[in-house]
Amino acid sequence: MIINSINPYSQAIIAEHEVLTNAQLTQKIELAEKAYKSWRTTTFQERADKMKKLANIFRAKKEELGLLITNEMGKILSEGIGEVEKSAGNCDFYAENAEKMLKDIYYDTPFKSMSVYDPSGAIFAVMPWNYPFWQVLRYAAPAIMAGNVTLLKHASNVIGCAKAIENAFLEAGFPVGVFQQVTISISQVETIIAADVVSGITLTGSEMAGSSVASLAGKHIKKSVMELGGSDAFIVLDDANIEKAATVATQSRMLNAGQACICAKRFIVTEKVADEFASVFASKIAELHQGNPLQNGINMGPLAKLEFAKTLSSQLEKSLQQGAKIIVGGERENCNFQPTLIDFVDSNNIAFQEETFGPLATITRAKNEIDAIAIANNHRYGLASAIWTEDREKAYLLARKIEAGNVFVNSLVRSDSRIPFGGIKKSGYGRELSEIGIKEFMNMKSIIIE
Ligand code: NAP
Numbered sequence: 001m002i003i004n005s006i007n008p009y010s011q012a013i014i015a016e017h018e019v020l021t022n023a024q025l026t027q028k029i030e031l032a033e034k035a036y037k038s039w040r041t042t043t044f045q046e047r048a049d050k051m052k053k054l055a056n057i058f059r060a061k062k063e064e065l066g067l068l069i070t071n072e073m074g075k076i077l078s079e080g081i082g083e084v085e086k087s088a089g090n091c092d093f094y095a096e097n098a099e100k101m102l103k104d105i106y107y108d109t110p111f112k113s114m115s116v117y118d119p120s121g122a123i124f125a126v127m128p129w130n131y132p133f134w135q136v137l138r139y140a141a142p143a144i145m146a147g148n149v150t151l152l153k154h155a156s157n158v159i160g161c162a163k164a165i166e167n168a169f170l171e172a173g174f175p176v177g178v179f180q181q182v183t184i185s186i187s188q189v190e191t192i193i194a195a196d197v198v199s200g201i202t203l204t205g206s207e208m209a210g211s212s213v214a215s216l217a218g219k220h221i222k223k224s225v226m227e228l229g230g231s232d233a234f235i236v237l238d239d240a241n242i243e244k245a246a247t248v249a250t251q252s253r254m255l256n257a258g259q260a261c262i263c264a265k266r267f268i269v270t271e272k273v274a275d276e277f278a279s280v281f282a283s284k285i286a287e288l289h290q291g292n293p294l295q296n297g298i299n300m301g302p303l304a305k306l307e308f309a310k311t312l313s314s315q316l317e318k319s320l321q322q323g324a325k326i327i328v329g330g331e332r333e334n335c336n337f338q339p340t341l342i343d344f345v346d347s348n349n350i351a352f353q354e355e356t357f358g359p360l361a362t363i364t365r366a367k368n369e370i371d372a373i374a375i376a377n378n379h380r381y382g383l384a385s386a387i388w389t390e391d392r393e394k395a396y397l398l399a400r401k402i403e404a405g406n407v408f409v410n411s412l413v414r415s416d417s418r419i420p421f422g423g424i425k426k427s428g429y430g431r432e433l434s435e436i437g438i439k440e441f442m443n444m445k446s447i448i449i450e
Contacts, residue, residue, distance in 0.1 A: 003156045003183065008074035008302045008335045009292055017159040017183050025188055028180050032122040032149050033197040035177025040119045040147040044099035047145050051095035054172035058088035058133075065133065065164060067294075072158045073129045074301040074335065075256050076293040087137035093417040094438065098145035101435040102442070112449040117442045119147030121199030124192045126213055128205045129155035129304055130259045136165055138415070139202045139225075142438035144178060148199070151192055152181045155205075157304060159183055189213065194220050200441035203227070204261075207426050225430030225440050227261065227422060229355045230383030232404070232413060233376035234264035237369050238272045240388035241410075246280040248412050249361070252386070254288060254339055257300045258359035259308075261427075262384045262406075262413045265356055266345075267363045268372045274365045278343050282328045285361065288339045302335035303358050309335045312358040316340065319351035324362070347378055355381065369398065377403045383423035384413045405431075 005015040020028070058065065066080035075083075102117040123143045127135045136152060143150050154162035162181035169179040182192070193201055193216045201217045203210055204227040217224035234252060236245050252264040269277045293301030303309040313332050319342060320326060329340030337358050345352050345362040352364060366372035369389075376385060384406040389395050392409065399407040405423040406413065415421045415433060422431040430440055 001185065003159060005072055005157060005160050006305075007071050008304050008306075009294075011306075011334070014071055015160050017163075019183050019185055020188070022188065022191070025182060025184060025191060028151065028182055029122075029192065029195045029197065031177040032151055032180060033195075035175055036119075036122055036149045036197060039144075039149055039175065039178050042147065044145070047147070048095040048098070050173045051091045051141060051145060054168055054174070055088040055091035055095070057168045057171055058084050058091070061168070062088075065161075068160055068164055069132055069158075070293050070301070072160050073132060073304040074293055076298055076301050079256060083131055083134050087133040090134075090137050090417045090433075091141045094141040094145040097435075098142065098438060101438050102146065109448075113446065115444050115446045117146070117439065118445050120441055120443050121148060122195070122197045123148050123150045123200045123202060123441050124198045125150060125152045126189070126201070126203040126205060126209065127152060127154050129158040130256060130261075132158040132161035133165065134415075135204050136162070138421075138432050139204075139437075140165075140179060142433075143441060144174070146438055146442055148441060149178045150180070151198070152179070153184055153189065153192070154181060190216050193217060193222060198222060200224065202430075202432075202441075210428055223441065225422070225432065226428030227430075227432060228383075228426060228428040229381055230261045230263075230423060230427050231265045231352075231355050231379055231381045232262055232383055233379075233385045233402075234267045235366075235369075235372045235376055235385065235387045235398075236267065236269040236273060236277050237372065237387070237389040238270050239390045240273065240277075241390060242273060242277050242280055244410070245388040246277060246284055248386075249277075249281055250284040250288070252412050253361040254285070254300060254359050257290075257303055257337070258339075259304060259357050262415070264386060264413065265362070266352060266376070266379075267361060268366050268375050269363055270366050270368055270372060274363065278327060278341070278363055281361070281363075282341050285339045285341050286328050290336055290338055290359070300339060300359060303337055304335070306335055308357060309337050312337055312356060312360060315350055315354060315356055316342070316360060319345065319349050319362070322349045324349055324351060327363075329359075347375060353379075369394075373398055373401050377401075380426045381423065382425040383427040384408065386411070386413050 069080035329338040
């Protein structure tokens with residue numbers, strides 16, 4: 001079986017990738033097992049030296065790799081290059097901090113007692129196409145620094161990126177089998193999950209994929225981390241700096257053509273400032289240029305697949321039928337979706353209830369700040385949120401009431417190597433990044449000596 005890579009802007013087939021046979025897949029799993037036996041015995045210093053080299057390879061090749069990202073999934077070139085740089089930064093972060101994060105812990109007992117962190121095996125990762133480098137290095141850098149090895153099943157439209165990442169690991173000197181990408185079909189996923197060497201499963205993707213893979217992980221008694229969908233609230237209160245809020249709102253919704261789990265998707269604005277916010281937000285959205293992602297002056301490329309653009313069009317159409325009003329945008333040509341703002345979206349509207357994975361911003365009006373928090377929390381997802389107010393004390397108290405994995409006050413929601421990242425409710429469970437992220441797939445072994 002062959003999987004085609006299709007450039008979303010030109011719709012040209014740019015590469016063909018052969019799916020592994022079951023026998024080839026078994027060989028890869030055996031190779032992971034072999035590699036794990038020796039990789040787990042290496043020192044932090046040996047791992048860190050290679051991880052630093054990997055970071056430098058990414059930085060040296062950022063233009064070439066950024067172009068590959070753009071060609072496979074359509075984001076503008078500067079965002080692709082930025083993503084490669086951010087991935088390199090995560091490699092540096094774990095190279096520099098893994099050892100101290102995993103130091104032994106001693107307990108206050110009359111006998112000697114301690115916990116040590118052992119690696120656990122091979123981590124199987126199922127990853128999405130929207131940040132094809134960042135999502136991979138976000139889990140792989142800590143996993144490998146911890147002494148684990150990994151098998152990656154990347155999204156079928158970014159297999160070129162998966163192969164480029166594997167090549168970079170090899171070029172950096174990691175032994176064969178420490179990082180392997182596997183081109184497989186969904187029906188082969190269980191074979192990997194069931195393999196004895198596989199100790200953990202991490203999936204970043206949709207709720208449906210998460211539910212299916214988490215079930216298999218449960219069936220085979222393997223720990224899992226699920227980073228799933230989001231419909232993040234961006235709450236604008238009476239005393240917000242509207243100009244600044246609208247600038248960041250535009251960035252937060254429209255980055256990566258609106259295809260990020262942590263894009264702000266529901267703009268919840270108190271009635272007093274809703275008209276003003278809608279007007280400034282609309283004017284900023286209208287200034288964006290959607291088009292060829294390789295061309296200078298273009299702020300947004302196409303959506304990654306035609307089916308995604310069609311789904312967004314049908315969500316928009318239904319939302320308008322349900323009473324939303326279009327303020328700006330709304331047109332689509334193939335994968336090219338105009339940056340769009342709709343207003344008067346109530347909590348029964350499809351654009352409120354479902355995740356909209358593209359450049360569609362929605363405004364929901366709230367009576368006051370209490371109502372705004374209630375509207376924000378009235379959702380199946382709980383990934384991240386933002387609150388805009390000039391009163392930082394109030395913001396802190398409201399942030400404590402938000403049902404989400406992260407809350408940002410007066411700034412862009414973003415992931416940061418130093419800070420735990422993840423969601424609650426249908427946005428998944430477990431955390432990536434920081435010290436918490438590296439510990440997710442370790443055996444915390446307690447040793448007691450009388
Ligand atoms: P997706 O369709 O769920 O695909 C993600 C990965 O899961 C791909 O590798 C896909 O493989 C695989 N997959 C799909 N169905 C599967 C199944 N039944 N069993 C095993 N694997 C399966 O999601 P997407 O469209 O690529 O990404 C968009 C979604 O990811 C959005 O909901 C977004 O919010 C979420 N996301 C979450 C985070 C986070 O950190 N929480 C970050 C980024 C994205 P194929 O490509 O072969 O189908």
